[in-house]
Amino acid sequence: xxxxxxxxxxxxxxxxxxxxxxxxxxxxxxxxxxxxxxxxxxxxxxxxxxxxxxxxxxxxxxxxxxxxxxxxxxxxxxxxxxxxxxxxxxxxxxxxxxxxxxxxxxxxxxxxxxxxxxxxxxxxxxxxxxxxxxxxxxxxxxxxxxxxxxxxxxxxxxxxxxxxxxxxxxxxxxxxxxxxxxxxxxxxxxxxxxxxxxxxxxxxxxxxxxxxxxxxxxxxxxxxxxxxxxxxxxxxxxxxxxxxx
Amino acid sequence: xxxxxxxxxxxxxxxxxxxxxxxxxxxxxxxxxxxxxxxxxxxxxxxxxxxxxxxxxxxxxxxxxxxxxxxxxxxxxxxxxxxxxxxxxxxxxxxxxxxxxxxxxxxxxxxxxxxxxxxxxxxxxxxxxxxxxxxxxxxxxxxxxxxxxxxxxxxxxxxxxxxxxxxxxxxxxxxxxxxxxxxxxxxxxxxxxxxxxxxxxxxxxxxxxxxxxxxxxxxxxxxxxxxxxxxxxxxxxxxxxxxxxxxxxxxxxxxxxxxxxxxxxxxxxxxxxxxxxxxxxxxxxxxxxxxxxxxxxxxxxxxxxxxxxxxxxxxxxxxxxxxxx
Numbered sequence: 220x221x222x223x224x225x226x227x228x229x230x231x232x233x234x235x236x237x238x239x240x241x242x243x244x245x246x247x248x249x250x251x252x253x254x255x256x257x258x259x260x261x262x263x264x265x266x267x268x269x270x271x272x273x274x275x276x277x278x279x280x281x282x283x284x285x286x287x288x289x290x291x292x293x294x295x296x297x298x299x300x301x302x303x304x305x306x307x308x309x310x311x312x313x314x315x316x317x318x319x320x321x322x323x324x325x326x327x328x329x330x331x332x333x334x335x336x337x338x339x340x341x342x343x344x345x346x347x348x349x350x351x352x353x354x355x356x357x358x359x360x361x362x363x364x365x366x367x368x369x370x371x372x373x374x375x376x377x378x379x380x381x382x383x384x385x386x387x388x389x390x391x392x393x394x395x396x397x398x399x400x401x402x403x404x405x406x407x408x409x410x411x412x413x414x415x416x417x418x419x420x421x422x423x424x425x426x427x428x429x430x431x432x433x434x435x436x437x438x439x440x441x442x443x444x445x446x447x448x449x450x451x452x453x454x455x456x457x458x459x460x461x462x463x464x
Numbered sequence: 465x466x467x468x469x470x471x472x473x474x475x476x477x478x479x480x481x482x483x484x485x486x487x488x489x490x491x492x493x494x495x496x497x498x499x500x501x502x503x504x505x506x507x508x509x510x511x512x513x514x515x516x517x518x519x520x521x522x523x524x525x526x527x528x529x530x531x532x533x534x535x536x537x538x539x540x541x542x543x544x545x546x547x548x549x550x551x552x553x554x555x556x557x558x559x560x561x562x563x564x565x566x567x568x569x570x571x572x573x574x575x576x577x578x579x580x581x582x583x584x585x586x587x588x589x590x591x592x593x594x595x596x597x598x599x600x601x602x603x604x605x606x607x608x609x610x611x612x613x614x615x616x617x618x619x620x621x622x623x624x625x626x627x628x629x630x631x632x633x634x635x636x637x638x639x640x641x642x643x644x645x646x647x648x649x650x651x652x653x654x655x656x657x658x659x660x661x662x663x664x665x666x667x668x669x670x671x672x673x674x675x676x677x678x679x680x681x682x683x684x685x686x687x688x689x690x691x692x693x694x695x696x697x698x699x700x701x702x703x704x705x706x707x708x709x710x711x712x713x714x715x716x717x718x719x720x721x722x723x724x725x726x727x728x729x730x731x732x733x734x735x736x737x738x739x740x741x742x743x744x745x746x747x748x749x750x751x752x753x754x755x756x757x758x759x760x761x762x763x764x765x766x767x768x769x770x771x772x773x774x775x776x777x778x779x780x781x782x783x784x785x786x787x788x789x
Contacts, residue, residue, distance in 0.1 A: 249746055250746075264558075265708070269594050271587070271590060276585075276587055276746065277744075278587055278590050278591040278594055278744050279591050279594040279595060279740060279743075279744065280743060283737075283743060409768075409789075412761065412764045412768075413751070413761035413764065414751065414761060414764055414765055414768070414769070415748060416748040417743075417745065417746070417747075417748040418738055418742055418743065418748060418750070418751065418752070418761070419738065419743050420737070420738060421736045421737055421738065422733060422736065422737070422738050422752050422753050422754065422760070422761075423736060423753075423754070423757075423760075424753070424754075424757055424759035424760045424761070425759075426736055431748070436746070436747070436748075453583075453632040453633060453634065454583070454585055454632060454633060454746070455585075455631065455632050455633070456584060456585045456586050456628075456630055456632070456633045457585065457586035457587055457589060457590045458586075458629060459586065459589065459605065459607060459627065460603055460604065460605050
C-alpha cells in the first residue's frame with residue numbers, strides 16, 4: 220500500500236524529466252566520466268543522440284559517426300595485417316573517436332616535464348608519486364596487473380606522451396589498443412575481428428563502422444576496482460515501468 | 465423407424481423437384497440480392513467519403529480496404545505509403561517517412577549475444593523503445609526485449625526474474641539473458657496466423673503487416689520466446705518521442721488491436737545500419753550481421769565461440785545465437 224504512491228511519484232518525476240532528456244548535458248557514451256558528448260541538432264531538427272533520463276547513458280544515435288575520425292595508421296595497420304590487400308581499401312571505413320582531446324594532462328605532459336630533455340629514470344620500481352594523484356591515487360598500488368605493473372611498463376620513459384611496446388619503441392596514444400595487446404592478445408584479436416567491444420555503424424563486413432578503443436570502456440588505471448562478476452564496473456540499470464503485458 | 469428419418473431428409477434436399485429445393489433457391493436469390501444491395505451501399509459510402517472534405521476519413525477508408533501488403537503491386541504500395549506518410553505527418557505535426565525497401569538478395573540476418581558479457585543494464589530495452597515507437601503511456605511501456613535475471617544455477621526461462629529492480633548491475637551470482645524475437649527460420653507464429661498477416665521476409669526477418677492483423681493473438685500463444693506484444697489500447701506516443709524514420713513492416717506507429725514484435729530494426733538494417741539494441745549495448749555483448757557473408761562478425765562469432773540457441777529442441781531454428789567467450 221505504501222509502495223504505490225511512492226512509485227507513482229517516481230514515475231511522475233521521471234515523466235517530467237523525459238521532456239528535457241534529449242537536452243541533458245552530462246551524457247556519456249560508454250563509461251561514466253569519460254568522453255562526455257554534446258547533443259547536436261541534425262538537419263531535420265532532431266537531436267543527434269538520446270540519453271537515458273535515469274543514468275545519462277547515450278541510448279540512441281541518429282548519426283553514429285558524429286565527432287569521429289579515421290583510425291590511427293599504426294592501429295589500422297595492426298588490425299589489417301591478416302586482411303587480404305584488396306580489402307584494405309574498403310576497411311578505410313573504420314573510424315574512431317580520438318582519445319587525446321579527452322586527456323586533460325596530455326598537452327602538459329609532453330611539453331613541461333616529460334619532453335625527452337630530462338635524463339631517463341634509472342629506477343623503474345614502483346614508488347609513491349606526488350604528481351598525477353588525480354589519475355592514480357596511489358602509484359605504488361596500481362589497480363591493474365595485480366602488482367606486476369607500474370607506470371613505466373606502459374608509458375614511455377622519456378616521451379611521456381607515448382606508450383611503450385615490448386621492444387622499447389613508442390606507441391602513439393591514439394593507437395593504445397596495441398599497448399593492451401601486449402598482455403591481452405586474445406582480446407585484441409577478438410576486437411580486431413569485431414567480436415569484442417561495442418559496435419556502431421553498418422553491419423556489412425565492409426561497411427563503415429565506428430570502433431571503440433579499449434580505454435573508452437575500460438579504465439586502464441583502475442581495472443581491478445572496476446572488476447566485478449563480469450569484469451565490468453557495476454552500473455545502475457534502466458528500470459522498466461510496467462508488469463502489465 | 466428413427467434411422468430412416470435422416471436418410472429421407474437427405475434424399476429430399478438432393479432432389480431438384482422436391483418441395484425443399486424451392487426454399488433453398490429462394491434463399492440463394494435472397495443472398496444474391498442482399499450481396500448486390502450491400503455492394504451498392506458500400507460503393508455509395510465510398511463515393512460519399514471520397515467526395516467529402518474529411519481527409520482522415522478518406523484515408524481510414526482506403527486503409528481499411530487495402531490488400532495484404534505482400535500482395536500489393538508496386539503502385540498500391542506507393543499509394544499506401546503516401547497515405548500513411550500524410551496521416552502520420554499530420555498527426556504528429558512533423559515530417560514522417562515510411563520506408564518500403566525490400567530484402568536484398570544474398571542477405572540472411574542473424575544476431576548473437578554474449579551471455580558472459582551481458583550485465584543486465586537494460587539499455588538495449590530502452591534503445592529499442594526509442595527506435596521503434598512503442599507505446600509509452602504513464603506507467604506503462606511496451607518493450608520488445610525482456611531481460612531475464614537468473615541465479616547462478618541453470619534456470620528455465622519460466623522461472624527467471626523479469627522485473628528485477630536492482631540498485632546496480634551486475635549483481636553477484638546472477639547472470640542475465642535478454643530475450644526477444646528470435647527471428648526463427650521455422651516460426652510457429654507464422655504457422656498459426658489465420659490471415660497470414662505475419663510472415664517471413666526473404667532476408668529472414670519475421671514481420672507483421674499491421675493493417676492485415678486481426679488481433680486474434682494466436683501468434684502470442686504460439687511463440688515459445690514471449691516475443692510478441694499486443695496493443696490493448698490506443699498506443700500513446702508523443703510527437704517528441706516519435707522516431708520519424710520508419711518502415712512499413714517495422715516501427716511505423718501502430719494502432720489499437722494489433723500485434724507487434726522485434727523486426728531486427730528493419731528500418732535500419734535494410735539501409736545497412738546496425739539495430740538499435742546492438743549500438744546501445746555498453747559492453748558490446750550484441751553482434752549482428754549477414755549469416756551468408758563469411759567475413760561478417762556474426763560468422764566469426766559462430767566459427768570461434770561456443771554457441772547455443774534458446775529452446776533448440778522445439779525445431780524453431782532461431783537466427784538469434786547466445787555465446788560465451
